[in-house]
Each structure stands twice: as C-alpha cells, then as structure tokens.
Amino acid sequence: MEARPTYDEKLLRILRESAAIFAAKGYHRASIRDISAATDVSLSGLYYYFKSKEELLFLIQDHCFGTLHHRLDEELEGNTDPVARLRIFVRNHLRFFLSNQAEMKVLSHEADVLTGEHRAAVQKRKRAYAAAAETILTELGPPGGVEPRSATFALFGMMNWIYTWHRPDVDPDADRLAEQMTHLFLHGYRTPIAEGVETLPERSGGGRGDAPSIWRTD
Amino acid sequence: MEARPTYDEKLLRILRESAAIFAAKGYHRASIRDISAATDVSLSGLYYYFKSKEELLFLIQDHCFGTLHHRLDEELEGNTDPVARLRIFVRNHLRFFLSNQAEMKVLSHEADVLTGEHRAAVQKRKRAYAAAAETILTELGPPGGVEPRSATFALFGMMNWIYTWHRPDVDPDADRLAEQMTHLFLHGYRTPIAEGVETLPERSGGGRGDAPSIWRTD
DNA sequence: TTCCCGATCGAACGCTCGTCCGGTACTCCC
DNA sequence: GGGAGTACCGGACGAGCGTTCGATCGGGAA
Numbered sequence: 001m002e003a004r005p006t007y008d009e010k011l012l013r014i015l016r017e018s019a020a021i022f023a024a025k026g027y028h029r030a031s032i033r034d035i036s037a038a039t040d041v042s043l044s045g046l047y048y049y050f051k052s053k054e055e056l057l058f059l060i061q062d063h064c065f066g067t068l069h070h071r072l073d074e075e076l077e078g079n080t081d082p083v084a085r086l087r088i089f090v091r092n093h094l095r096f097f098l099s100n101q102a103e104m105k106v107l108s109h110e111a112d113v114l115t116g117e118h119r120a121a122v123q124k125r126k127r128a129y130a131a132a133a134e135t136i137l138t139e140l141g142p143p144g145g146v147e148p149r150s151a152t153f154a155l156f157g158m159m160n161w162i163y164t165w166h167r168p169d170v171d172p173d174a175d176r177l178a179e180q181m182t183h184l185f186l187h188g189y190r191t192p193i194a195e196g197v198e199t200l201p202e203r204s205g206g207g208r209g210d211a212p213s214i215w216r217t218d
Numbered sequence: 219m220e221a222r223p224t225y226d227e228k229l230l231r232i233l234r235e236s237a238a239i240f241a242a243k244g245y246h247r248a249s250i251r252d253i254s255a256a257t258d259v260s261l262s263g264l265y266y267y268f269k270s271k272e273e274l275l276f277l278i279q280d281h282c283f284g285t286l287h288h289r290l291d292e293e294l295e296g297n298t299d300p301v302a303r304l305r306i307f308v309r310n311h312l313r314f315f316l317s318n319q320a321e322m323k324v325l326s327h328e329a330d331v332l333t334g335e336h337r338a339a340v341q342k343r344k345r346a347y348a349a350a351a352e353t354i355l356t357e358l359g360p361p362g363g364v365e366p367r368s369a370t371f372a373l374f375g376m377m378n379w380i381y382t383w384h385r386p387d388v389d390p391d392a393d394r395l396a397e398q399m400t401h402l403f404l405h406g407y408r409t410p411i412a413e414g415v416e417t418l419p420e421r422s423g424g425g426r427g428d429a430p431s432i433w434r435t436d
Numbered sequence: 437t438t439c440c441c442g443a444t445c446g447a448a449c450g451c452t453c454g455t456c457c458g459g460t461a462c463t464c465c466c
Numbered sequence: 467g468g469g470a471g472t473a474c475c476g477g478a479c480g481a482g483c484g485t486t487c488g489a490t491c492g493g494g495a496a
Binding site: 031032033043044047052053 | 482483484485486487
C-alpha cells in the first residue's frame with residue numbers, strides 16, 4: 001500500500017515537472033495546462049500550491065540557486081588552497097548543472113522574467129553566488145593580463161553555456177569537464193599577456209566603420 | 219522633401235525594430251501589436267512584409283547569421299597564421315556581437331523557437347559557422363589536454379554569454395575583449411595538463427551520490 | 437453522527453494573441 | 467479616363483491564456 005504524499009512532497013514533484021516543461025518549451029510558451037497534464041493535477045488544483053505562474057517560476061529558481069550555493073559552501077569548507085578552491089567551485093557548478101539540467105536551464109534562460117520582489121530575491125541570491133566566485137578568483141592573486149570582471153564572466157560563460165550543447169552520451173562528465181575548464185581558465189588567467197605580440201594590426205583600408213551594423217543596405 | 223523609403227528599406231527597419239523588441243521582451247512575450255506600435259505600421263500592414271511571426275524571427279536570424287559569417291570570411295581572407303586567424307575569429311565575433319546586441323541576443327536566446335524549414339535553414343548556417351571555427355582550432359595543432367569539442371564550446375560560451383553582462387560604459391570594448399578571450403583560451407588550450415597535479419581528490423565520506431539531484435526531501 | 441477543514445475539481449470569465457478579410461488610396465501605364 | 471498592381475489599413479474571428487469561484491470529497495475531532 002502506497003502512502004499518500006505529504007504537501008511538501010507533492011509540491012516538490014510539481015516543481016520538478018514544471019522545471020522540465022519550462023526547460024523544454026520556455027516559460028512563456030509553456031502553459032499551466034501543460035503542467036496540469038504532466039502532473040495529473042487539475043488546472044485549479046495547482047493553484048493550491050502556488051499563487052501564480054510567476055510564483056511557480058520563482059519557487060523553482062529560488063530553490064535551485066539556494067541549493068547550488070549551499071552545496072558550494074559545504075564543498076569549500078576547510079579548504080584553503082586557492083587553486084583547489086577554484087577547482088572545487090567549477091566542479092560543484094558543473095556537477096550541479098549536469099545533474100539538474102532542466103532547473104539550471106530555467107535559471108539561465110529565464111533569468112529576466114521575474115518582476116518585483118521575486119526578481120529582487122533571486123538577484124540577491126545571484127549576487128551572493130557571484131561574490132563567492134569573485135572571492136575565489138581574488139585569492140588566486142592578480143591576473144596576468146585579463147581584467148578580473150571580464151575573466152569572471154568568461155568563466156561563467158563557459159560553464160553556463162553547457163546546456164546548449166552537452167550530450168551525456170558523447171561528452172565528458174561533469175568532473176572531467178571541470179578539470180578541463182579549470183585548466184583552460186587558470187593558465188590564461190595567470191599567464192601575462194606578451195606586449196606587442198598578442199595584438200592584431202588594424203585591417204588596412206577596410207573603409208568600414210569599426211562597429212558596423214548588421215543592417216547593410218546593399 | 220524626404221524621399222519615400224523603398225520596400226527593402228522599410229523591411230530592414232521593421233526587422234531592426236522587431237529585433238530590439240524580441241531582445242527586450244523575448245520572442246513569445248513580444249506581440250505583433252508591440253511591433254506595430256514601435257514601427258508605426260498597422261497590425262495588418264505588417265503582414266505585407268512577412269507571412270507570420272515565425273517568419274519574422276527567421277528573417278532576423280537568417281540575416282544576422284549570414285552577415286556574421288560573411289564578415290568572418292572577409293576578415294580571414296589572405297591570412298594564414300593560425301594564431302592570427304583565431305584572433306581574427308574572436309574579434310570578428312565580439313565586434314559583431316557588441317555592435318548588434320539585440321540581434322545577437324535574439325540569435326542566442328531564441329535559438330530553438332523556429333520549426334520546420336526555417337529551423338533547418340538557420341541550423342545549416344550555424345553548422346557552417348561552427349565548422350569554420352573548428353577548422354581554425356584544428357589549424358592550431360593538437361590541444362594540450364582539453365578535448366577539441368569541449369574547448370570549442372567553451373570558447374563559444376565565453377563569447378555568447380556576453381549579452382548577459384556587458385555594459386558598454388564600464389566594460390572593455392570588443393577589440394580588447396577579443397584580446398583577453400583569445401589569450402585566455404589560447405594558453406589553456408595549448409598548455410598540457412600536468413598529470414596528477416590537476417585532479418582533485420574525491421571528497422571523503424560525503425556519503426552523498428556523485429550526482430545528487432536538487433530536489434532534496436529533507 | 438455531525439462538523440470542520442485541508443485538498444481538489446469542473447466550469448467559466450475576461451483578456452490577449454496571431455492571423456485574415458474586405459476595402460481603399462495612390463501611382464504608373466495604356 | 468480606365469485598368470492594374472503595390473502598399474496599406476480597420477475590424478473582426480477563433481483559439482488559447484492565467485486566473486477565479488463555488489462545490490465536493492474524505493478523514494479526523496467532538
């Protein structure tokens with residue numbers, strides 16, 4: 001005999017299924033009716049668990065971000081070597097990303113959908129997480145040539161872009177990817193830029209402005 | 219006396235304004251009525267320029283990708299040094315991205331909205347562009363440790379993530395960013411991974427599975 | 437048994453959406 | 467002047483959306 005699920009269990013199941021649907025169709029194109037069908041909960045029955053579609057998105061994002069950051073703190077605990085800490089950070093991020101692809105896609109892809117207090121709450125989480133990342137980078141010492149802010153976002157770009165290309169059957173798992181990305185980042189970050197060698201001469205006589213718009217009229 | 223715009227000029231204007239609106243609100247949330255208001259063309263009048271909302275998105279993406287790739291070929295022409303070619307590739311991509319942020323955001327963010335032939339046509343463009351990138355990376359010689367496929371996407375991730383963070387008033391311009399990202403990528407890509415030094419010991423006795431789901435039930 | 441309350445549902449409301457139809461100026465050519 | 471064709475518009479249609487309302491069901495308390 002199967003025990004009836006508690007309120008919390010059922011809410012978590014709804015959040016999980018909703019995340020999968022938002023990830024597949026996108027937040028705006030996914031309808032509450034889709035979620036109703038996937039969860040076998042009636043349309044109106046769902047509103048017992050959240051007040052609005054936006055709150056549903058918020059619950060997913062908030063829980064996801066909170067868990068990600070919480071795990072990071074656990075993993076970092078007691079570790080003081082700067083390089084090891086960077087490695088742990090990347091590994092934690094990628095493990096979490098690949099184990100919760102739907103949720104993390106929703107987090108990355110629907111980042112600017114929320115409004116008002118929901119938006120503020122998620123952005124607070126995001127800032128705290130980014131600050132943790134920045135601290136870790138600062139501990140590495142001064143960079144060799146790239147600016148810390150650009151470098152931080154370059155690292156996040158590498159990691160967060162994953163959901164657009166990673167296929168579990170052919171691509172490396174999270175731990176191997178973490179090794180590779182840490183390696184990729186670390187060497188470039190600490191190696192100084194060789195003056196004069198690494199810049200490209202301007203293309204001569206192109207005649208076009210340096211920031212041409214796409215909308216050519218030829 | 220202002221000359222009346224031609225058909226093509228007006229279409230391009232509509233595409234430009236639409237791209238800005240899609241970038242700001244997202245494809246699904248932006249309505250044809252929004253575009254009508256922004257362009258001062260009536261709702262039905264717009265359908266003289268495209269057959270459906272999806273075709274409008276296609277026209278933007280197709281034109282954008284086509285121009286990006288076309289520019290790349292122009293810039294690469296006559297240049298044979300592998301490192302210089304990589305540098306040109308990154309610079310071209312970033313220049314284009316920052317000069318056409320709205321269009322490139324639409325390209326990145328609404329990548330899997332199109333269906334049928336529209337989707338196929340854009341994916342063909344994307345594959346051709348990615349192939350060009352892969353060729354450039356191959357010319358660099360064998361990587362030092364990271365896999366070429368992961369490395370390629372890591373590079374694209376760095377570059378394509380830009381639209382989420384770049385602020386023209388505080389961040390470096392396209393050319394400086396290109397220098398930095400090329401540097402970042404190149405050193406990591408060619409430096410071998412030091413055996414045994416760069417791997418992290420498993421966390422001892424964590425007791426949790428290695429790919430824990432977010433949806434803890436505690 | 438009766439009452440209450442958390443959990444759930446069917447049916448509807450008001451709204452916005454993409455798209456289409458019929459019509460109308462305007463311009464050029466005969 | 468008359469016909470053709472390009473450019474454009476007002477207004478509507480049907481579908482789908484998020485949300486709400488009143489009713490119902492089942493189990494523990496009195």
